[in-house]
Amino acid sequence: MPDYDTTQDCLICAKHRGIGPLVGPVVHADELVIVSHRILGPGSGIVPGYLFIEPRRHVASLAHLTWPETTAIAHAAWCGSRALDAELAPRHVFSLIAGRTVAHLHQHLFIRPPAMPDHFAWHDVDSWPDRPLMDADELAALCTRLSTWFGAHH
Ligand SMILES: [Zn+2]
Numbered sequence: 001m002p003d004y005d006t007t008q009d010c011l012i013c014a015k016h017r018g019i020g021p022l023v024g025p026v027v028h029a030d031e032l033v034i035v036s037h038r039i040l041g042p043g044s045g046i047v048p049g050y051l052f053i054e055p056r057r058h059v060a061s062l063a064h065l066t067w068p069e070t071t072a073i074a075h076a077a078w079c080g081s082r083a084l085d086a087e088l089a090p091r092h093v094f095s096l097i098a099g100r101t102v103a104h105l106h107q108h109l110f111i112r113p114p115a116m117p118d119h120f121a122w123h124d125v126d127s128w129p130d131r132p133l134m135d136a137d138e139l140a141a142l143c144t145r146l147s148t149w150f151g152a153h154h
Contacts, residue, residue, distance in 0.1 A: 007058045012104035016056060024052075025143040028079070028150035032056060032072040035080060035150065037143050038110075042126050045133030048142055049088045049111035050125075051080050060103040073107060076150065080109045083149035087142065089114060094122065 006013035014020040016034055028035040038050040053076045055069045065073070081093045090111030097107045112122060113132055120128045134142065 004056045005058055006056075007104075010058055010104050011102050012054055012106060013058050016054070025140055027051060027083075027143050027146045028076060030072065032069050033076050035076050037139060037146075039139070045135065046139050047125055047131050048134045048139065049084050049090060049113070051084070051109040051146075053077055053080065053107040053109060055105055058104050061099060061105055062097065065105070077107060077109060079150040080146070083146040084109070084111050086149065087145050091116070092122070096123075 004016075006016070011020055011022050015022040015024075015036070021040065024036045024039040026034060026036045033053060033055055035051055035053050037046075037048075038052060039046050041047050053073055055065060055073060057069065059065060059069075062070070077095055081095070084090060084093050088111055091114050092112040093109065094112065095107060095109050097105065099105065110123075110125070113125065116125060116128055116131070125131050
């Protein structure tokens with residue numbers, strides 16, 4: 001396995017090693033970038049359509065990426081947007097990088113479900129009591145379908 005620049009106490013580096021609370025199904029992985037689905041949310045069940053795009057290397061922000069990492073992340077965001085659009089028919093696919101909590105770059109890519117009422121904030125599907133939920137098996141099947149949208153052939 002390549003020797004990635006990781007930090008022992010970083011939750012996202014740990015996630016990439018398959019350890020810790022953030023581990024979720026991997027949708028795409030290559031030598032530069034990992035795309036996985038969020039599993040944490042309020043209550044039980046998993047809200048489908050929430051991906052994280054992360055460089056394997058432990059870097060805090062966009063400014064610290066190499067050019068190959070930059071293009072890999074941009075490509076993953078494009079593939080992920082197309083995948084979410086095709087599989088979940090959302091009203092929107094949102095993309096954001098905030099980086100306020102964990103100092104390992106992570107791009108959020110997530111949907112607004114079609115039926116989500118307008119009075120819920122754009123970024124707050126978790127507050128919607130009737131949000132769609134999946135169990136682990138349903139999520140695994142979704143991630144398998146999403147994964148077909150990634151890769152060099154697109
Ligand atoms: Zn890290």
